[in-house]
Amino acid sequence: MTDAARDSIESGSALDEVTPSLIALVLEHLEHGRVDEIRAVTADLSPAGMAHLLEQVAPDSRNQLVGILKGHLDPETLIELDDEVREEVLENLGPKDIAAAAQELDTDDAAEIISVLPEIERREVLSELPAADRAVIEETLAYPEHSAGRLMQRELVAVPDTWTVGQVIDHCRDATDLPDDVYDLFVIDAERRLRGSVALGRMLRTKRPVPVVDIMDPDIPSIPVTADQEQVAHIFRDQNLVSCPVVDNERRLLGVIMVDDVVDVIDEEAEDDLARMGGVSGIDIHEPAARTTRSRFGWLFVNLGTAFLASSVIGRFEDELQKVVALAVLMPIVASMGGNAGTQTVTVAVRALAMGELTTANALRFVLKEIIVGGANGFMFALIVGAVTWLWFHDPRIALTIGAAMVINLVAAALAGTLIPLGLQWLRVDPAVSSTVFLTTVTDVVGFLAFLGLAAVFLL
Amino acid sequence: MTDAARDSIESGSALDEVTPSLIALVLEHLEHGRVDEIRAVTADLSPAGMAHLLEQVAPDSRNQLVGILKGHLDPETLIELDDEVREEVLENLGPKDIAAAAQELDTDDAAEIISVLPEIERREVLSELPAADRAVIEETLAYPEHSAGRLMQRELVAVPDTWTVGQVIDHCRDATDLPDDVYDLFVIDAERRLRGSVALGRMLRTKRPVPVVDIMDPDIPSIPVTADQEQVAHIFRDQNLVSCPVVDNERRLLGVIMVDDVVDVIDEEAEDDLARMGGVSGIDIHEPAARTTRSRFGWLFVNLGTAFLASSVIGRFEDELQKVVALAVLMPIVASMGGNAGTQTVTVAVRALAMGELTTANALRFVLKEIIVGGANGFMFALIVGAVTWLWFHDPRIALTIGAAMVINLVAAALAGTLIPLGLQWLRVDPAVSSTVFLTTVTDVVGFLAFLGLAAVFLL
Numbered sequence: 053m054t055d056a057a058r059d060s061i062e063s064g065s066a067l068d069e070v071t072p073s074l075i076a077l078v079l080e081h082l083e084h085g086r087v088d089e090i091r092a093v094t095a096d097l098s099p100a101g102m103a104h105l106l107e108q109v110a111p112d113s114r115n116q117l118v119g120i121l122k123g124h125l126d127p128e129t130l131i132e133l134d135d136e137v138r139e140e141v142l143e144n145l146g147p148k149d150i151a152a153a154a155q156e157l158d159t160d161d162a163a164e165i166i167s168v169l170p171e172i173e174r175r176e177v178l179s180e181l182p183a184a185d186r187a188v189i190e191e192t193l194a195y196p197e198h199s200a201g202r203l204m205q206r207e208l209v210a211v212p213d214t215w216t217v218g219q220v221i222d223h224c225r226d227a228t229d230l231p232d233d234v235y236d237l238f239v240i241d242a243e244r245r246l247r248g249s250v251a252l253g254r255m256l257r258t259k260r261p262v263p264v265v266d267i268m269d270p271d272i273p274s275i276p277v278t279a280d281q282e283q284v285a286h287i288f289r290d291q292n293l294v295s296c297p298v299v300d301n302e303r304r305l306l307g308v309i310m311v312d313d314v315v316d317v318i319d320e321e322a323e324d325d326l327a328r329m330g331g332v333s334g335i336d337i338h339e340p341a342a343r344t345t346r347s348r349f350g351w352l353f354v355n356l357g358t359a360f361l362a363s364s365v366i367g368r369f370e371d372e373l374q375k376v377v378a379l380a381v382l383m384p385i386v387a388s389m390g391g392n393a394g395t396q397t398v399t400v401a402v403r404a405l406a407m408g409e410l411t412t413a414n415a416l417r418f419v420l421k422e423i424i425v426g427g428a429n430g431f432m433f434a435l436i437v438g439a440v441t442w443l444w445f446h447d448p449r450i451a452l453t454i455g456a457a458m459v460i461n462l463v464a465a466a467l468a469g470t471l472i473p474l475g476l477q478w479l480r481v482d483p484a485v486s487s488t489v490f491l492t493t494v495t496d497v498v499g500f501l502a503f504l505g506l507a508a509v510f511l512l
Numbered sequence: 513m514t515d516a517a518r519d520s521i522e523s524g525s526a527l528d529e530v531t532p533s534l535i536a537l538v539l540e541h542l543e544h545g546r547v548d549e550i551r552a553v554t555a556d557l558s559p560a561g562m563a564h565l566l567e568q569v570a571p572d573s574r575n576q577l578v579g580i581l582k583g584h585l586d587p588e589t590l591i592e593l594d595d596e597v598r599e600e601v602l603e604n605l606g607p608k609d610i611a612a613a614a615q616e617l618d619t620d621d622a623a624e625i626i627s628v629l630p631e632i633e634r635r636e637v638l639s640e641l642p643a644a645d646r647a648v649i650e651e652t653l654a655y656p657e658h659s660a661g662r663l664m665q666r667e668l669v670a671v672p673d674t675w676t677v678g679q680v681i682d683h684c685r686d687a688t689d690l691p692d693d694v695y696d697l698f699v700i701d702a703e704r705r706l707r708g709s710v711a712l713g714r715m716l717r718t719k720r721p722v723p724v725v726d727i728m729d730p731d732i733p734s735i736p737v738t739a740d741q742e743q744v745a746h747i748f749r750d751q752n753l754v755s756c757p758v759v760d761n762e763r764r765l766l767g768v769i770m771v772d773d774v775v776d777v778i779d780e781e782a783e784d785d786l787a788r789m790g791g792v793s794g795i796d797i798h799e800p801a802a803r804t805t806r807s808r809f810g811w812l813f814v815n816l817g818t819a820f821l822a823s824s825v826i827g828r829f830e831d832e833l834q835k836v837v838a839l840a841v842l843m844p845i846v847a848s849m850g851g852n853a854g855t856q857t858v859t860v861a862v863r864a865l866a867m868g869e870l871t872t873a874n875a876l877r878f879v880l881k882e883i884i885v886g887g888a889n890g891f892m893f894a895l896i897v898g899a900v901t902w903l904w905f906h907d908p909r910i911a912l913t914i915g916a917a918m919v920i921n922l923v924a925a926a927l928a929g930t931l932i933p934l935g936l937q938w939l940r941v942d943p944a945v946s947s948t949v950f951l952t953t954v955t956d957v958v959g960f961l962a963f964l965g966l967a968a969v970f971l972l
Contacts, residue, residue: 065749066868098750101750107869225717233711233754234711235713251694256681256684286526289525289775290525291560292772292775312752312771315771319778319782322779322783322786325786326782326789326863327860330856331855331856335863336860337864341888342888348853351852352856352893355848356845359848359849360845362844362845363841370837380840381833383840383844384819384823385822388818388819388952389816392811395790396791400787400796404797407779407795411532413532413535413568413569414797418797421797425801425804425805425808429805429808433812436813436816
């Protein structure tokens, strides 16, 4: 690789910018109180790089660093920070600093930062802002969290439907406050209702006297300001959009959502799905231990209920367990295989539901397929487990019992793994949150009941 | 909601376009062989909507639909289809149809479609293409899968560094084959080396005689053609890019990657992480049952090994189990709680590793925090489980034993949940794939060993 190529990689992502040796260097300077050196080595970091650096160091060092870099922080850094770390950094900045940062940011980003502040500080920051900015940010904050209204920025270029291409170009040349990341111009009527959009490339290629309405695309998608961010992501994905106008219920143009904000939403939703399936409230590596302990306790407590339920099933077979101790040795196998097979099915179902791939139109086909898969794997594992059990305990009856229980539990896992997420979705409960608890309840109970129950009938 | 707002939602995402009633209508027309009606009701669907419709219906109906819609399918539909369904649809199209579609698509999309064809058909399709298109697509296919070279499109606007704004605008006006979704122009030197970029908005606002080098941004990021798509996603995320030039190792401009392709990559990688954690090779709802059965068998087989290992631990305590049958009843609780607590930790670790949030700089802090969380929750659950056990079996010694085992196993789960993913990452094995198997091995073995071992020492 040549130096040019390496440079371009290194200037690419925050991971490449903030190397372990840079972190070590910063921490060393910090230890010796070398303020200027710290400012020098971090001066060229991108906002994402600076955010990554602040996330990587311990909270104490982070607070010191923020104190040192205060006046030199690019406001975009605040946007790139992880939620937990951002709260901490904001505590270290005064209302004046936060207000100054907010004024440099797009409205959606400024509102996001101000929204996480405690009530009192939020009011202080807002009072530091010029009246116009304050009004816009308060308006943004009035929309529900995770709505299109929160995601959109007000910075956009809207031109009247009476203009020509020449007038638009002259307007752009005269305006000094035009955002740099404009890709589409929006055409509006006298009531500010959205009539269409013109891609900048199109504008550039068209002669000056042509009216903009002649070259605008009138069939552009628009997003209602109350739409949920998940739906916004679906629209961007399905239509491969770079930006999309946001309208009120009279189709009046309110703002525009840019694709980079949608990328954040997509990351967030993927992370949420993963976190929920894993039984955590979020990817909380920056959260204090006490808070993490509390937030994870709830999920474990629910699982404890499931575990006791399974134990109570086992408790009904105390006599059998005492007579044939091999049952106690083998019984976790059936339950564990059911849990794993069911988790496979639930994972597929939850993601397919989230992406809209699993609907009423194909749900029945999906359930039937999973039963076939569960039955087929159940049969194969019955053979394997039966053979091992026979060799281990020299008793064909125990082998037959565990094999039969395996088939029953893997079919039960397929049924539970499909019907539980579908049922939760139908009840409008997020299937990612609670599917696995219900699933393991079913696979544990059915697993122990089938194995010990069959044993009680055939072995004793 | 007014009609306007509703319309704008309905024209938004594929989910809103393809309602259950539309699917039912299409299937009814299909049953009665009403070809014209099918073409009429699907004529206004976006490519994503058409793809969604084809994914939702049963394979038989899908093949019939493709036959009917063949000549009317927007080539973009092929891009939007799920991999499994796409293969099936391509089988129903001849090489001529596929070649015609490929010519209308951007190079990266055309290459993606052709890459999934079987070798013989691939050659047939390529031979149907004009020589220039064929050469470009073959060049794209020569780059490794999941590399920047595969993601980039060749369609871009590059202008010499000797031109003025006026020359560029005239060039754009004269060229008829300019792509519509251009957002940045690239400035190149005589050797086609990338010198910088100019946002279209900037171009529009600048007077004609100004040289492009005066308004170009020379510090733009660029991506080496060999970069992995995961790194491409990191760069787009961290720098909030809409498009990014791709260069060879002499920094010569080869193509451009657009953000909508990166959104697909982000979705794909999130899906992969989720799938791996759940023990499936992919979100396979469109895969035939036989193939799904085979692909899930492997993971279950590995888990069976774990389950037998756990059973062999239990087997060493047959005497104890026979004497105190309560042990058999209670033992799954300790193992199950350890597995769940460990899964919480692994979920956080795997995602934080994938996003680059967990690095050598903060790994030790993360491990220590998880041990504190595990110990604290272990202590609380020891109290709860001990109390319930005492009430159930009226034996304080069993209660003490299970409580102690709980603390031990939740600390073991924290250690295993952090060190296993970190170790796998260090060994350059994807932590998402195998962390949970190793984890449950640890939590099962430690869970049974601690509980039954302590019981053997203190109870008997």
